[in-house]
Amino acid sequence: MIFEFPEVTDFFKRDYFEEEDLQNLKLKISELYPTKQQRKAAISAINLKLVHYKLGGVSNLKKKEPQFLVSSSHKKSVIQNFLYLTVNKPLIKLAAALNVSNDFLIKTFELSSDVNLKKIMFTMDNWNAHKATLIPILKGVERQSKPTKLNRVKPSQMKYESSAGVYDAVKKNGGVGRVIYIRKK
Structure with a gap:
């Protein structure tokens, strides 16, 4: 009750x-x-x-669509998705998302070579400062992740007409085995 x-x-x-x-x-x-x-x-x-x-x-x-999928242009949504996944995360995750080496990030962000990328966070300030370098890399990653279109060969649509050939008589009688059996008798 x-x-x-x-x-x-x-x-x-x-x-x-x-x-x-x-x-x-x-x-x-x-x-x-x-x-x-x-x-x-x-x-x-x-x-x-x-x-x-x-x-x-x-x-x-109610279910809400993620903000990065709502945008009108595809480029913007890819960038928003990238920022959603990497902002306020360690630089090591940024390297994984961009498929670049740790040395490249150290050079890009002008860090010392003995720094630990797991401790340094990627922020919006870093994004704004290095946007010109990161966007082309992001576009390359996007191109690599797109599925390629396969050119498939269409099967032939010609219909072969049976001609009165050598094997038509065999086909009508049920195959070669039957023809051999009949001839033995």
Whole structure:
């Protein structure tokens, strides 16, 4: 049986509340509902509403397309996808995404040769400073990842007409084996 608790629904209509307010609501529920079953149901309703509140409501549960796929031009979406995957990540991930060596990144970002690329983060400032160098590499990676179009040979559409050849008689009689058997008799 499902119970409705107006205190709980009124409480979660607010945009903001604190842990103290939530504890006060639980105390109020324990005073209003004397039976253990009703208290458990009310606490379950609070927990359910709390999860719903944390998720931001049902309207936010709809699937959203990633921002980098929404853009109108393909080049822009590739760049946005690249930035989504690499910004605020170590430079070693940038090297993997661009299929370049660590030495190339050290030269491009003008770092010392003994630096650890796992500790240095790739930021938007780095992107803006080295955009001219990174975009052509990104285009090359995109070209390599595109599937190639295979030129397939279409099967011949000519229909061969059977001519009265040597093997037509054999074909009509059921094959070579049958012809040999008939001739033996």
